[in-house]
Amino acid sequence: MQFHKYDVVIVGAGGAGMRAAIESGQRARTAVLTKLYPTRSHTGAAQGGMCAALANVEEDNWEWHTFDTIKGGDYLVDQDAAEIMAKEAIDAVLDLEKMGLPFNRTPEGKIDQRRFGGHTRDHGKAAVRRACYAADRTGHMILQTLYQNCVKYGTEFFNEFYVLDLVTTPDEDGNPVASGVVAYELATGELHVFQAKSIVFATGGAGKIFKTTSNAHTLTGDGLGIIFRKGLPLEDMEFFQFHPTGLAGLGILISEAVRGEGGILRNASGERFMERYAPTIKDLAPRDIVARSMVQEVLQGRGCGPNKDYVVLDVTHIPEETLNAKLPDIMEFSRTYLGVDPVKEPVPVFPTCHYVMGGIPTNIHGEALRDNENVIPGLYAAGEVACVSVHGSNRLGTNSLLDINVFGRRAGIAAAEYALAHEHVELPADPTKLVEEQLAGLLSEHGDERVADIRKEMQQTMDSHASVYRTEDTLKQALTDVQALKERYQRITVSDKGKRYNTDLLEAVELGFLLELAEVLVVGALARKESRGGHAREDYPTRDDTNFMRHTMAYKQGAGLSSDIRLDYKPVTFTRYEPMERKY
Numbered sequence: 001m002q003f004h005k006y007d008v009v010i011v012g013a014g015g016a017g018m019r020a021a022i023e024s025g026q027r028a029r030t031a032v033l034t035k036l037y038p039t040r041s042h043t044g045a046a047q048g049g050m051c052a053a054l055a056n057v058e059e060d061n062w063e064w065h066t067f068d069t070i071k072g073g074d075y076l077v078d079q080d081a082a083e084i085m086a087k088e089a090i091d092a093v094l095d096l097e098k099m100g101l102p103f104n105r106t107p108e109g110k111i112d113q114r115r116f117g118g119h120t121r122d123h124g125k126a127a128v129r130r131a132c133y134a135a136d137r138t139g140h141m142i143l144q145t146l147y148q149n150c151v152k153y154g155t156e157f158f159n160e161f162y163v164l165d166l167v168t169t170p171d172e173d174g175n176p177v178a179s180g181v182v183a184y185e186l187a188t189g190e191l192h193v194f195q196a197k198s199i200v201f202a203t204g205g206a207g208k209i210f211k212t213t214s215n216a217h218t219l220t221g222d223g224l225g226i227i228f229r230k231g232l233p234l235e236d237m238e239f240f241q242f243h244p245t246g247l248a249g250l251g252i253l254i255s256e257a258v259r260g261e262g263g264i265l266r267n268a269s270g271e272r273f274m275e276r277y278a279p280t281i282k283d284l285a286p287r288d289i290v291a292r293s294m295v296q297e298v299l300q301g302r303g304c305g306p307n308k309d310y311v312v313l314d315v316t317h318i319p320e321e322t323l324n325a326k327l328p329d330i331m332e333f334s335r336t337y338l339g340v341d342p343v344k345e346p347v348p349v350f351p352t353c354h355y356v357m358g359g360i361p362t363n364i365h366g367e368a369l370r371d372n373e374n375v376i377p378g379l380y381a382a383g384e385v386a387c388v389s390v391h392g393s394n395r396l397g398t399n400s401l402l403d404i405n406v407f408g409r410r411a412g413i414a415a416a417e418y419a420l421a422h423e424h425v426e427l428p429a430d431p432t433k434l435v436e437e438q439l440a441g442l443l444s445e446h447g448d449e450r451v452a453d454i455r456k457e458m459q460q461t462m463d464s465h466a467s468v469y470r471t472e473d474t475l476k477q478a479l480t481d482v483q484a485l486k487e488r489y490q491r492i493t494v495s496d497k498g499k500r501y502n503t504d505l506l507e508a509v510e511l512g513f514l515l516e517l518a519e520v521l522v523v524g525a526l527a528r529k530e531s532r533g534g535h536a537r538e539d540y541p542t543r544d545d546t547n548f549m550r551h552t553m554a555y556k557q558g559a560g561l562s563s564d565i566r567l568d569y570k571p572v573t574f575t576r577y578e579p580m581e582r583k584y
């Protein structure tokens with residue numbers, strides 16, 4: 001076991017982790033631990049854009065952006081946080097520009113902006129151009145820019161280090177204080193303990209719970225799973241976003257920027273069906289609405305293809321030069337993976353799991369909460385793993401690249417300032433005990449279940465029973481299936497027993513996190529007997545503000561793979577926006 005001591009440890013080198021590192025690294029001794037090489041993080045796959053009311057191409061302001069975010073999130077958004085995000089968006093974009101990010105430009109040389117779902121002028125009057133972009137490689141540019149700046153500031157990276165546990169030390173009242181993390185080094189199989197005064201979790205999402213997903217193989221919710229196993233809460237985990245335009249049958253993402261640039265969704269008879277569901281902004285309605293509309297078209301027999309099980313995204317009316325200049329990767333994905341040339345024919349699409357709105361509850365400084373009010377001293381979270389909550393029950397496109405920059409920065413500053421004002425907390429006697437037991441358990445011979453089989457069955461049941469539409473019956477089926485899979489998980493065999501690059505072992509660990517998070521999702525969804533944002537219950541089709549205008553807080557009871565989950569609720573923070581009917 002190797003031991004390290006830092007002021008600040010950041011777990012994750014995606015956009016949120018590296019934005020935090022840039023701030024923290026200039027103030028305090030900081031290490032970044034990441035299971036992937038930094039520039040392989042999923043932020044690099046983001047395509048369409050990052051929004052800010054720069055008003056570079058038409059009238060706009062941060063108050064409209066705040067309103068859109070709150071309405072887009074179906075009023076489950078904490079309004080103080082949304083206001084901060086929309087206000088700080090402007091500097092967040094300019095900061096990236098100053099760091100060297102090559103945004104697309106207007107002919108006058110300003111940062112260009114494009115339309116995106118749910119972003120409107122003057123409280124819903126029409127779609128507005130708010131998304132800053134670098135072709136359809138915005139996330140790639142952000143990630144490279146942040147990485148280069150981390151290198152410039154001499155950030156210490158520990159690449160291919162899998163954090164498997166958070167170490168906490170009880171204070172005099174027995175409440176947890178963050179004191180370190182335990183990491184597994186992929187190259188050697190060695191365990192490392194990092195003691196730190198503050199720890200920032202920025203481990204990204206958990207889209208691999210589902211079979212059809214736009215998420216990378218590595219988005220297995222590790223940070224969420226680690227926190228949950230400590231008996232600490234996860235907020236609003238029933239809210240997953242299904243992005244309308246995944247390549248049909250594959251789930252690979254076709255950015256909303258395609259519709260932002262004028263792409264149109266059509267059903268089998270060529271009808272622009274979004275005109276019926278969202279008469280004002282049509283194809284640019286928020287994602288939850290578009291995804292449900294697409295599923296409705298298919299359910300009502302208006303789907304395309306031999307099985308009538310998808311709709312199409314039509315860009316054949318857009319000049320080829322525009323498509324090649326503004327959406328080059330998207331053109332390529334469609335040609336490569338479906339053999340469809342978007343210039344000549346519409347692209348088959350269907351909703352794909354894309355984003356988790358829920359996560360580790362934090363306040364606006366990125367401090368993680370242990371209940372509705374109290375923070376866990378020294379622990380911070382930012383990015384997709386966190387729930388501030390700026391996205392409520394449905395995130396607007398381009399608000400995540402924004403979130404990771406705004407709240408990554410805030411968490412980095414807060415973590416460094418905390419570290420400068422505090423001493424290291426003593427680590428408990430045996431910080432690696434839990435991880436050692438867990439790994440030894442997985443490596444011992446105790447059954448013939450295989451990781452790949454259990455993962456496949458989990459993803460299948462979640463796709464069938466807990467995706468765009470849900471009912472009591474489907475959710476109960478998902479719960480029964482996931483609990484049976486958890487039981488089988490205890491009998492898995494990891495065939496590679498080696499120390500070096502044992503990805504088999506780590507996939508088994510990751511599957512354990514996914515199973516627990518699938519269960520949290522389903523338990524929260526069963527209890528939420530209403531439809532709101534990304535959570536649509538066919539048996540409770542309307543929003544119920546009287547009973548459910550509140551955040552879900554899920555706590556794990558009991559140890560090991562216990563399925564005992566306690567749900568509590570947290571009030572939504574309102575500033576000035578009264579919940580309204582959500583029409584577009």
Ligand SMILES: Cc1cc2nc3c(=O)[nH]c(=O)nc-3n(C[C@H](O)[C@H](O)[C@H](O)COP(=O)(O)OP(=O)(O)OC[C@H]3O[C@@H](n4cnc5c(N)ncnc54)[C@H](O)[C@@H]3O)c2cc1C
Nearest residue numbers: 012013014016035036043048049163204383384398400401
């Ligand atoms: C295909 C696609 C396109 C998207 N397009 C857009 C878009 O145009 N606009 C927009 O706003 N949003 C978009 N999003 C969403 C957005 O990209 C993500 O929500 C955001 O980038 C997440 O950033 P993050 O820093 O929180 O996590 P990530 O970028 O996923 O980084 C997570 C980091 O955590 C590390 N990590 C994870 N587990 C561990 C562990 N156990 N130990 C150590 N390290 C760990 C990983 O190595 C990685 O460095 C898109 C998402 C996808 C999937």
